[in-house]
Amino acid sequence: MRLGFTAAEEAFRAEASAWLEGELAGPFADLKGLTSLTDAPERRREWEQRLGTAGWSCIGWPKMFGGRDATLAEQVIFAEEYARAGGPPRLNHMGVELxxxxxxxxxxxxQKVRFLPAIAAxxxxxCQGYxxxxxxxxxxxxxxxxxxxxSEWRVDGQKIWTSLAQFADWIFVVARSEPGSRxxxxxxxxxxxxxxxxxxxRPIHQITGDAEFNEVFFDGATTAADNMLGAxxxxxxxxxxxxxxERGVSTLAQQMGFRNELTAIVRAANENGRDRDALIRQRLARAEIGLQLMRYGALRMLSTPDSAAALTYKxxxxxxxxxxxxLAMDVLGQSGEVAEAGSEAAMLANLFxxxxxxxxxxxxNEIQRNIIAERGLGLPREPRGTSNA
Known part of the structure; x- marks a missing residue:
């Protein structure tokens, strides 16, 4: 596992950083620092297309499908720089990363020719129907x-917690195609x-006031027979x-987002004096240590993709x-409950x-513990019910 980068990779970082800063300080300045997953969907669609035009959308993909044939190190660098520059959440995360x-x-x-260039562009x-x-x-x-x-598949049923389905053009679905199977x-x-x-x-309205998640109902929905992956x-x-x-390079961008959140909490503690509380300081230190451990763990996971360590990341x-x-709410105190919309305090309250x-x-977490036990440690599978309709 390499924890540093070569001179050529740092040059790539400078190129990516310059492009991102230029776009997010210029034509897409309104999207810089955006954290909501549902705000400004049309502008974020334009941003996806700008990334695609410049070849920054799917840099690890082959060039023939809209990528750059970027190395793993370059993918990590771009993910970090994207988050550091305040790039908005990717509207097409499910397409690009999954x-x-x-x-x-x-x-x-x-299928590659049909779907990949359009995702990259x-x-x-x-969206995902799991x-x-x-x-x-x-x-x-x-x-x-x-x-x-x-010549078509006909689909009936329901999916739930489908992120950003209201903005999607396509959905990938796992469905039971063999009657009586379990x-x-x-x-x-x-x-x-x-x-x-x-x-x-149908959108599901969350406690944050957002509606990122959706119910999706299939009533005789159809797709061409050759729109199946695998057999x-x-x-x-x-x-x-x-x-x-899903546990790939995007985890590094996710961690840069976490870094921004932790930095905002530290700043709030400095401003309101909560940093003088010994317990708060201890919790801030533990958060910093935890974030550093996650970074090193993610680098190890990416260096050895078949490692069981990947099972623990979620x-x-x-x-x-x-x-x-x-921690954010304990630092903010009562002010976090009446924070002005759009303020950093409101962002931290929304984080909570x-x-x-x-x-x-x-x-x-319960499912993740089962996965760790069964696939990582080789323990006996948990007994399952017999019903699956």
């Missing part, structure tokens, strides 16, 4: 059904266009591979950030509210 790499790994040549936005009511993070218990009807068997991985009569999207019944393997990409950052949200869900979405 379905794109999965298509590269499992897609046919035709920011002209097609994606979680379901009654199944939650347990993907093996999905009930959404898919049936082949001539658990991870009999699942297929399908890609469906969102703009069709068979798909209904019929092989959806579990594809879905698990996709989740592996529970590590989710628990850390939830504690960070609590949002972080309540960190240990649930993307795989709850």
């Amino acid at each position: 379905i794109g790499p999965t298509i590269l790994a499992f897609g046919s040549d035709e 920011g002209t097609e936005i994606w 979680s379901e009511p009654g199944a939650g993070s347990d993907l093996a218990n999905v009930r959404t059904k898919a049936a082949l009807d001539g 658990g991870p068997k009999g699942l297929s991985f399908l890609m469906l266009p969102v703009d069709q009569p068979g798909i209904t999207i 019929a019944g092989d959806g579990w393997r594809v879905a698990m591979a996709l989740l592996g990409f 529970i590590q950052w989710a628990s850390w950030r939830q504690a960070l949200g609590e 509210l949002y972080s309540r869900a960190d240990t649930i979405y993307g795989g709850s």
